[in-house]
């Protein structure tokens with residue numbers, strides 16, 4: 037095992053799908069017949085260990101004209117002091133912990149001779165259609181979350197943090213999970229007793245959930261007739277950097293913290309539709325968002 041010295045530079049926030057890179061480390065799992073490869077930079081979006089909303093990219097890594105399918109892509113943290121690697125949900129520290137670096141792990145289901153490969157160049161290529169479909173749904177669900185904030189704005193009786201459109205940030209306060217696929221995003225929200233204490237009219241919300249659903253759909257259908265660029269910033273840099281989704285709506289810059297990938301303009305979307313469903317008459321509901329591009 038050779039350990040890399042720096043966190044992986046990520047290129048996917050710019051939308052990049054292909055790039056040459058240098059192999060800087062990795063390890064072989066002979067029991068499971070697989071190799072984990074670290075590169076100096078990557079176009080592969082790994083699944084996030086803390087907020088696994090957008091799944092890993094699919095694609096391949098080519099070494100010495102041998103193309104290896106990347107079976108999985110995730111985050112590995114390396115502690116420079118104890119020289120141990122921690123994978124995914126086993127990572128015990130945050131991204132800014134001194135003495136740690138964070139790496140994008142490309143897992144291939146072959147045994148690669150790393151003693152030869154490390155230091156050599158390779159070529160990374162992501163499946164563009166799969167990426168585009170994930171980006172489409174991810175952009176759709178960001179709009180859905182902002183539209184949901186707008187649709188329930190009158191149900192707040194106390195002043196809480198607002199989003200950049202000026203509505204109370206219901207989404208950020210109550211979302212508990214988000215699962216994006218190429219078909220849809222399933223977002224789960226919990227309105228527990230503390231929601232009432234925070235000034236949100238929970239029973240009014242559930243009594244009128246169908247009306248709120250149609251308001252959300254109405255708001256998004258108006259937004260997607262507009263033109264407004266969308267991007268992730270910074271577009272390139274260490275995996276550990278904090279990133280933001282930005283939507284320029286006229287003169288307004290609307291931002292949401294985000295580590296995923298997105299479309300380039302709101303007018304790329306042809307339709308976005310949302311369904312809200314309460315789970316078993318309890319405090320939770322799901323929002324299912326589907327999106328299509330023109």
Ligand SMILES: [Zn+2]
Pocket residue numbers: 174178281293294295296
């Ligand atoms: Zn996001």
